[in-house]
Amino acid sequence: MRKIFLIFLIVGYTTIFPQKIEIKKIEPENWWIGMRLNKIQLMIYGKDLKSFKAKFDEPKIKIIKIHELENSDYAFIDIEIPKNILPKSYKLKLQSGKNLTEFNFPILKRENSQQRFQGFNQSDIIYLIMPDRFANGDVSNDSIKGYSDSMQKTPNQGRAGGDLQGVINKLDYLKDFGITSIWLTPVVENNTFRSYHGYAATDFYKVDPRLGSNELYKKFVDEAHKKNLKVILDHVANHCSDDHPWIKNLPMKNWFNGTLDNHLEANHNKMIFTDIHADSSTIKQVEQGWFVRSMPDLNQENIFVQNYIIQNTIWWIEFSGIDGIREDTYPYNNQKFMSKWADVILNEYPKLNIVGEVWTGEVDFLSTYQRNNPYKKPNTFLPSVTDFALRDVLIRFVEGKDNTYNIFNVLAKDYLYTDATQLVTFVDNHDLPRLMYFAKGNIQKAKLAYDILFTTRGIPQIFYGSEIGVIGTDDHGSLRIPFPGGFPNDKRNAFNEKERSDYENDIFNHLKNLIQLRKNYKALTQGKLIHFPPINDVYVYFRIYEDEKIMIIINNNTKLMKVDLSSMKNYVNPKNKLVDLRNRKELKTDEESKIEIPEVSSLILKIN
Structure with a gap:
């Protein structure tokens, strides 16, 4: 009887005095004003994240929804960041009963620089x-x-x-x-x-x-x-990595595709997505298979995983300016x-x-x-x-x-x-x-x-x-x-x-x-590519941009070759001056519209 009474006291104590919730980390650690993606999902790492309310010290930042999980070491909070707030650090407050904990969440002003987010293209190396x-x-x-x-x-x-x-x-x-x-x-x-x-x-x-x-x-x-x-x-x-903290303490049971000891091995048939005869099980093995046991495959059908990956990508872009x-x-x-x-x-x-x-x-x-x-x-x-x-x-x-x-x-x-x-x-x-x-x-x-x-x-x-x-x-x-x-x-x-x-x-x-x-020469980066079927293992092609025309000749033979350009008269003819762009020397075709090229070499010629 005394043992039952003690158990009752312990249960009662837990009910009357709940454990204090903790916030150990929030991802992403901040966001920015003026983003198109202004509704984001915060991943909260902590303890006893259950039966709690959440709010910011700025009421304009809306709490859309709180997602409590079976594992109370994690929770997700959907928020909306308005455009008309000041850039500064705001406090996110979590309250369970009389227990209150808070965490700083900076909302920053975006950097204004033309050198950020430039992309890359053919002009790049x-x-x-x-x-x-x-x-x-x-x-x-x-x-x-x-x-x-x-x-x-x-x-x-x-x-x-x-x-x-x-x-x-x-x-x-x-x-x-x-x-x-x-x-x-x-x-x-x-x-x-x-x-x-x-x-x-x-x-x-x-x-x-x-x-x-x-x-x-x-x-x-x-x-x-x-x-x-x-x-x-x-x-x-x-x-x-299988050493990621998530492995030892899963946010959700389906955070990964399988477990360390029970998962699909990667199938490397990349053609499967256009194969009209493919079976769905093969597609599943490609998308959900693990490269190796040490690299757990994230379950990208899980909407919380999806939000995490998208936000993480945007965070790095915005933070760094790549x-x-x-x-x-x-x-x-x-x-x-x-x-x-x-x-x-x-x-x-x-x-x-x-x-x-x-x-x-x-x-x-x-x-x-x-x-x-x-x-x-x-x-x-x-x-x-x-x-x-x-x-x-x-x-x-x-x-x-x-x-x-x-x-x-x-x-x-x-x-x-x-x-x-x-x-x-x-x-x-x-x-x-x-x-x-x-x-x-x-x-x-x-x-x-x-x-x-x-x-x-x-x-x-x-x-x-x-x-x-x-x-x-x-x-x-x-x-x-x-x-x-x-x-x-x-x-x-x-x-x-x-x-x-x-x-x-x-x-x-x-x-x-x-x-x-x-x-x-813009022709080499932006120019249209025109090429001709190789003859005797000599490949001729042109790069053309507006009035700039460059001809490239590749000789894969172990002997000097004479290249007949007569069939390419739409792009080069005997009247043209050909300038070797490597040494600035002018080359000429012979009377039969042929040009010499040494063994195992190339010519990069500007056609004037």
């Missing part, structure tokens, strides 16, 4: 950097208490120590080289194994302290903009949600550009991911996708497996895209062995691949270090080699021309010259 492997500008953050990496002692898989300050320190190098846009692999916190790559977030709103801070990231964007360099954010909507987004693993996301995501983002930032990573070299499948393609529903709204088709054929070209006709054939399929000029083109990146690895010492062939990359349609991207001919291996850790000279105790500084080898300067100067040509 993108430089891809993995910050940890590029340059160490602050050795004090190489090791941070509470941040570890189980791969640290594994060869080539641990952190090298590069950071945001290192990138800031090298902006002049990038500017001098000719780069116009910088894409950093993800900088958000990755407090997990193999953390250097950045694709397994443990906090979506926080820069990894080993790279710097949120404020330093914003400074990086600002400093880049001062030098007329654009910035592209690498964004991951599909998954996070110019574009590279969306990781695009086909593995829920396609209906990603359509909504891109539509909302581009509605808020009409000038912004988004490139979706779609890892397939088959043009007919790849093209459907660009916006307004009639063969894929729903509309992706993606202005750009990664041109793996051109990359694949250029790699086979330097390996000697494909010839110029195969390149011509890929470009001849551009009718499948809604706008092929907006494709991001490349020969290597952070996931693929470098061009020089495949070239196996054939520098002339590699140069030809670069000549095509920089003179055909699209937005060319360079992987850090490839401008000095880094070779690497097919191992991820090794192909992401630290840039020589970016780290303490490096024996030499390859950022400096005098400390580069002749080989490195040869590649560097070749690319720098190509970049300068793109900047000097």
Whole structure:
């Protein structure tokens, strides 16, 4: 009887004196006045978040709805921010009975700068950097208490120590080289194994302290903009790390697609969304399958997850002032949600550009991911996708497996895209062995691949270090080699021309010259592409913009060739003066409208 009475007293005590609710964190941590998206959903982290009321100390900020969850460590609050309030920090007050707790929620004035949210286009040259492997500008953050990496002692898989300050320190190098846009692999916190790559977030709103801070990231964007360099954010909507706090304490049972021990494995059939014969179970496996166990797949059918991802993306754009987004693993996301995501983002930032990573070299499948393609529903709204088709054929070209006709054939399929000029083109990146690895010492062939990359349609991207001919291996850790000279105790500084080898300067100067040509001649960036089927492995094409006309000739033969231009009289004839843009020399055709081109080389000629 006494035991029952004690239990009654305990229950009564809990009822009369409820536990004090706590707010530990709110995401997003702030918002802005004047956003089109002015109705947002706050994710509240705390304790005993149940049976409570909420209000701001400014009644104009409306509380639309409170969502209490089965897990009372979380709650969601829908709010509406009016346009006619002052920018300042407001207090969000939560009350349960007599218990009251409050939290500061800043509502800021938007920055007014024409250099923010510029987008990127064909006039740009993108430089891809993995910050940890590029340059160490602050050795004090190489090791941070509470941040570890189980791969640290594994060869080539641990952190090298590069950071945001290192990138800031090298902006002049990038500017001098000719780069116009910088894409950093993800900088958000990755407090997990193999953390250097950045694709397994443990906090979506926080820069990894080993790279710097949120404020330093914003400074990086600002400093880049001062030098007329654009910035592209690498964004991951599909998954996070299995070390994310959500894993140990789920906000909702269906926050992820499955659990650590019971989930679908990723299916890599990206063509499934246009396959009219596909079964729904296969589509489900693509969208809900996990890459690996260490990267849990977010359930993007959950409306709270959807709101979180959209708001997080907008928060980073508005906070930092970036110019574009590279969306990781695009086909593995829920396609209906990603359509909504891109539509909302581009509605808020009409000038912004988004490139979706779609890892397939088959043009007919790849093209459907660009916006307004009639063969894929729903509309992706993606202005750009990664041109793996051109990359694949250029790699086979330097390996000697494909010839110029195969390149011509890929470009001849551009009718499948809604706008092929907006494709991001490349020969290597952070996931693929470098061009020089495949070239196996054939520098002339590699140069030809670069000549095509920089003179055909699209937005060319360079992987850090490839401008000095880094070779690497097919191992991820090794192909992401630290840039020589970016780290303490490096024996030499390859950022400096005098400390580069002749080989490195040869590649560097070749690319720098190509970049300068793109900047000097609008035909190479905005011009229409006209090409002719290769004859005897010689490929001729033109870039034409208004009255500016440039002819490119690619000779893939190991001997000098005479190229017959008589069939191209609509664009070039014997009366035209042909100026070699590399050396400013004038070339002439012979009486039969033929022009000579040396073995394994290219000509970039301005037609006057």
